Amino acid sequence: MSPSRPIFRRTALAETLVRDLAGESLVDYSSGMFLAAPRRTGKSTFLNNDLVPACVQRGWLPVYVDLWSDRDTDPAELISGAIGTALAVFEGTLAKTAKKAGIDKINLLRTLSWDFTRPQLPAGTTLAQALAVLHQVAGQMVILIIDEAQHALNSAGGLNAMFALKAARDQLNRGDRPDGLRLVFTGSSRDKLANLVLKSKQPFYGASITPFPLLGRDFVEFITQVWNSRLADSNQFKVDDLEDAFERVGRRPEMLGKLLAEVSVGLGAAGNLGALLRTGALNHQAGVWSDYESAWNDLSPLQQAVLAVMAGRALGGQPFTPFSEQTLADVNRTLERQQAEPNASTPNVQKALDALREKELVWKANRGEYALEDASMAEWLVKGSLA
Numbered sequence: 001m002s003p004s005r006p007i008f009r010r011t012a013l014a015e016t017l018v019r020d021l022a023g024e025s026l027v028d029y030s031s032g033m034f035l036a037a038p039r040r041t042g043k044s045t046f047l048n049n050d051l052v053p054a055c056v057q058r059g060w061l062p063v064y065v066d067l068w069s070d071r072d073t074d075p076a077e078l079i080s081g082a083i084g085t086a087l088a089v090f091e092g093t094l095a096k097t098a099k100k101a102g103i104d105k106i107n108l109l110r111t112l113s114w115d116f117t118r119p120q121l122p123a124g125t126t127l128a129q130a131l132a133v134l135h136q137v138a139g140q141m142v143i144l145i146i147d148e149a150q151h152a153l154n155s156a157g158g159l160n161a162m163f164a165l166k167a168a169r170d171q172l173n174r175g176d177r178p179d180g181l182r183l184v185f186t187g188s189s190r191d192k193l194a195n196l197v198l199k200s201k202q203p204f205y206g207a208s209i210t211p212f213p214l215l216g217r218d219f220v221e222f223i224t225q226v227w228n229s230r231l232a233d234s235n236q237f238k239v240d241d242l243e244d245a246f247e248r249v250g251r252r253p254e255m256l257g258k259l260l261a262e263v264s265v266g267l268g269a270a271g272n273l274g275a276l277l278r279t280g281a282l283n284h285q286a287g288v289w290s291d292y293e294s295a296w297n298d299l300s301p302l303q304q305a306v307l308a309v310m311a312g313r314a315l316g317g318q319p320f321t322p323f324s325e326q327t328l329a330d331v332n333r334t335l336e337r338q339q340a341e342p343n344a345s346t347p348n349v350q351k352a353l354d355a356l357r358e359k360e361l362v363w364k365a366n367r368g369e370y371a372l373e374d375a376s377m378a379e380w381l382v383k384g385s386l387a
Contacts, residue, residue: 006226007049008219014050018058021143021182030173032183032204034149034197036190037212038376040252043186044147051145051184060182061086061140067158068148075151075158079165083130083144084121090137127161128168131181135172141179142172149185150192153365162196162203186212191314191371192363198319214251217243223253227260241274245281250376259284292380295361301340305331306352307361310372311381320370322349 020029037043047064055062065082067075121130135142144165152158165183172180187193190209197207220243228236242256249255259280263273296304306322309330313320321327323346331349332342353370356362363373372378 006222008215008222010046010050010215011054013046013213014054017051018054021055021184022058029182030169031207032169032185032197034193034204034207034209035184035186035212036193036209037186037188037214038250038252039188040254041212041250042215042253043188043212045253047145047147047184047186055143059140060143061134061138062143062145063134064145064147066147067151071151074155076155076161077157079144079146079152079161080121080125080127080130083127083134086142087121087130087134087137090134126167127164128171131165131168132172135180141182143182143184145184145186147186148188149196150187150189153192153195159203166203189363189371189375191320191375192365194319195365195369195371215246215253219253220246223256223260227264231264235273237277238274241277245277248281248285255284289380292377295359296381298359300352300355301335301338302331302343302348303352303355305334305338305340305344306349307356307372308334308381310362310370311378314372314375314378315382322353322370 016025017033019025020027021033023030035043044066052062052064063082063086065078067078070078131142131144146152149162152162169181169183185193185196190211193209196202197204197209199205217239221239224237224239224242231237237260242260245259246256249259259277263277263280296307299307309327310320312330328344328346328349331344335342335344353362353364357364360373361377363371365371
């Protein structure tokens with residue numbers, strides 16, 4: 001975060017999650033740890049700067065992959081590529097020996113035929129096989145961290161990869177090998193992550209989703225100190241002002257940084273930074289909500305009603321079943337309140353959902369479940385347009 005790039009450490013949170021993964025707390029994450037929080041609230045930064053080092057200190061082998069990093073690549077390929085890269089580290093010594101002898105392939109633990117000219121896993125290799133070999137050659141528990149895991153639901157290959165990871169988990173955490181593999185999944189939407197755990201046909205049925213703790217006042221105090229060290233003594237930010245601004249931008253560090261840069265650069269040596277900061281934060285929030293309003297006004301009454309019912313379900317922690325009698329009735333009731341024709345039916349709602357997907361307001365999982373593309377839009381829908 002400008003003016004410098006300080007690293008705010010969340011050591012206590014990392015230690016708590018590591019203890020949970022180790023089975024040292026009352027919560028059992030052996031089936032998988034699912035952490036949900038909105039985008040740009042610091043999840044990926046925490047994973048790389050805090051959780052991964054904490055795992056290393058425990059003597060574990062963390063493997064990190066971000067499914068958001070390349071949305072044009074099948075999630076299954078991204079996951080296998082990350083595992084392949086981790087395996088390659090342990091192949092180094094064997095690879096050099098083999099290449100000196102003019103050999104391009106060697107058998108790794110008589111399980112995988114590894115081709116050193118290719119970065120991916122060998123063709124036909126399952127994720128369970130690859131993770132089992134990685135665990136064996138490393139001699140460590142593997143912590144596979146999948147950031148923005150909900151993108152795995154966008155393709156059949158990604159969903160199959162989730163089932164493959166479940167199989168690997170079951171294989172490596174049984175018998176005399178209870179500590180072979182732990183899985184950590186993060187997502188920017190609790191509703192989307194829920195598509196991995198809520199139904200019996202989903203790969204991690206029965207696992208729970210944990211809200212990822214947003215950055216707190218200690219982060220605000222840290223950032224205040226960093227920025228004030230670059231400003232004149234007569235031109236200082238106040239912690240309470242930054243706390244107010246941080247809350248208004250959804251506790252998103254990058255957005256707070258932009259506000260601070262605009263205020264500090266624009267004011268120079270002026271004194272009333274706090275008041276202008278609060279104005280800037282309000283303007284930012286108004287700008288975000290203005291984008292929502294613009295998208296909302298472009299929708300048909302039926303599309304608005306469907307989106308409103310989805311928002312209500314999301315904020316209430318309830319699943320959205322688009323074609324149930326209750327949902328159709330709720331959509332029609334919303335239309336009546338809008339003084340529009342109550343024309344919700346299965347075909348009409350399907351058309352509305354298709355249109356909302358095209359406008360990138362609604363997301364559809366590979367198995368047909370729907371969720372808001374931007375989870376924070378639910379708050380505006382309930383508190384703003386529907387107030």
